[in-house]
């Protein structure tokens with residue numbers, strides 16, 4: 149019999165959970181232990197998923213369902229509650245991430261240019277606490293880029309500026325939606341219990357013009373810290389990854405899609421630790437505006 153210890157293999161920032169031969173109760177326990185320990189990144193390997201032979205679709209509007217989607221949603225629900233957005237892929241709870249021809253030059257998951265490190269949905273108060281990713285295919289071994297900055301390395305002045313002054317971040321949605329804010333005025337670093345810091349980070353959509361000199365210098369120092377902490381988080385076929393959206397900035401390197409059914413294909417979930425808090429604004433079951 150394996151000990152609980154052999155179940156999880158931790159690198160500095162990635163907690164690997166080998167699910168081979170494990171019950172759902174055991175997997176859930178390992179996930180919950182990792183979240184309690186504030187693991188920034190988790191990787192589930194050895195899952196008993198179906199092999200997917202179908203080609204990578206060309207657009208999310210098509211039927212993209214795979215036999216593993218329900219299992220991925222179930223695993224994601226072990227961290228909180230999976231939810232969708234009304235303006236994202238028709239409110240689907242399991243979303244598609246693969247290159248779409250018309251998006252190649254856009255700063256989006258379906259693009260092909262370098263996707264800058266960011267946290268997801270910076271302007272939404274109800275943004276995901278965790279993102280889930282399941283790899284359907286990735287023959288080119290294209291990683292997700294990730295950075296888990298150690299905020300203790302920031303100067304005191306920078307930390308205070310990022311915590312105690314307000315920055316403006318614009319919406320990252322390609323088309324404005326009347327029912328959503330167009331921007332958020334917020335601090336970039338948030339104080340959490342126990343003195344921990346969390347971040348809302350998007351260097352592409354933050355309003356540089358609205359910063360004073362001190363804020364510009366502070367944001368630059370944070371960006372340098374995040375860039376210097378960047379590393380790769382590679383998901384292979386059948387792996388599931390979870391990303392803490394307040395501790396980890398994520399992105400993707402530039403690459404050259406073929407658009408012939410062989411491109412990298414990830415599934416994605418948005419996971420909330422406290423969905424009940426936003427039930428009043430829900431527009432459908434587990435769907436937020």
Ligand SMILES: O=C(O)CCC(=O)C(=O)O
Nearest residue numbers: 245257291292399400416
């Ligand atoms: O393609 C990736 O690895 C990440 C894309 C991304 O930023 C996202 O899906 O939120």
Ligand SMILES: [Fe+2]
Nearest residue numbers: 257267268398
């Ligand atoms: Fe993202």
